[in-house]
Amino acid sequence: MQPILSIRHLSKTYASGLTALKDITLDIRRGEIFALLGPNGAGKTTLISIVCGIVNPSSGTVTADGHDIARDYRAARADIGLVPQELTTDAFETVWATVSFSRGLFGKRPNPAHIEKVLRDLSLWEKKDAKIMTLSGGMKRRVLIAKALSHEPRILFLDEPTAGVDVELRRDMWGVVRALRESGVTIILTTHYIEEAEEMADRIGVIRKGELILVEEKHELMRKLGRKQLTLHLAAPLAAIPPGLAAHRLELAAGGAELVYSYDTSAAETGIPALLQDLAAAGIAFRDLHTEQSSLEDIFVSLVRGTR
Template sequence: MNTPTTASIHADITVPIISVRGVNKTYAGGFQALKNINLDIRRGEIFALLGPNGAGKTTLISIICGIVNGSAGTIVADGHDTVRDYRAARASIGLVPQELHTDAFESVWATVSFSRGLFGKAPNPAYLEKLLRDLSLWDKRNQKIMALSGGMKRRVLIAKALSHEPAILFLDEPSAGVDVELRHDMWRMVRELRAQGTTIILTTHYIEEAEDMADRIGVISKGELILVEDKHVLMRKLGKKQLTLTLRQTLTVIPPGLNAWPLELADDGQTLVYSFDSQKDETGIAELMRALSEHGIEFKDLRSSESSLEDIFVSLVRQPRETTT
């Protein structure tokens, strides 16, 4: 779908496509929305920015895209300073915002064509046709946007963001309020774009999407970027594993001889849960089995589980700041 330019084909992939340095944002009244953000986005990756409501995700994206002015710091996007060389930087970026702001009285084709021309791109009807077909909008190309459903308007926003074939695509809560069909189409398109070299930054409340799609994860909380890590490394570092044992007999308390293991006894007295770090050697399970046998504790079923990205995210944003560095 996206046709990379000669410059982007030969771009040095070791140089971040987005570099954020010392970015702060303080609003009138003294509220500090962002605090000394430093972040590099790798060329061609899918980067998921996670954080609770009000954490600063949209503010950071808006500053990178030039919609909001930062209070301090510098940002370089695709080799262009976003303040000194705003037009060139913005031409490299496509943004799908949360809000459904569109030209209500224009047709789908007109608004997408206009968006392409706004960035100085020559007309390319074949590209726009494919874009609209990929988004299931071709049959509605002549309809006014005001007549479309909310899901279709969201598709138009995606088409507008991609109309000028940007090297960088921001998706700010793209799945919020959309139907399953659109979500499926959107993520299929994201994978295609990534395969063609487009860098994609997304924020989402659907953490399972980040777990499925992202190469790296950034977590922002109260205006601070508290962690940036490769997804799989993050899962290994901070993930927990649990072994749940269903007992044959009821226990009232855990025997003192089992205090060496982090065990929890359920209220019904028939379930023991053993939690351990996913990075540690799992030989402790065998030792636990022997200890249970020595104490005459038998089990009739056991199952293991691992932390999800959502579990890790919740634990991170609840921790004091100093424990996450």
């Protein structure tokens, strides 16, 4: 299947000399949730701004559903919805008016049935006649999503969609995003909440200093770069690790009462059985054990720090 969004050799250098993007090449699959992660200043917003036609690239091309964003701007932009990080909505307008106006900006004919569906899907229907200024922060964010969906885009950018909202509302928003994907909308998500990407994304991209350093299926990323620790609570403490266990990456902890084995998740099937066999051969017994696995946040931190 052809990607719905195709980015080729995209770079951006500002007049000040700052290079915000360096040769970005990326395909977004139709119908996926793609999480773009990176520290502040990594280039996430610049990339989104170029794709959405807000910033001009220095070089490279972008096509949205087959439309070049430079040569066929109107068709490309009509396929894209953007939910910005900042709340930028006319406070004195009603919910219905501001969402309907957004649809008109794209030259779309009025479609009250579509606007009603969007508002109902986002739990905004009962607030349709309320002025924006009277809404809570979470409701205002929902209005931004409604505005972005008003012209029926096939690609939706969510730039920090849950920034500044409480945990309960954040989980509600996750449900909204999943429902949008189920309806056929492709989602590109930027977030500082790593658990948000871990919960929702199909694939993860990590950008650092303007360079896309990794694009991977979420589960494959966790499998390849995730690390685990097996902690064995020994029946009797050890003064040192026996030479027969030197082939394993082991450390003594808790005054010799615990033996800690660190391993890659990909090595779990062979490493642990071999360790247990060697422990039995060395006459070392244990009374309990537990495992810990690195989270996506651990992997992300190590990537942006350049330790992987």
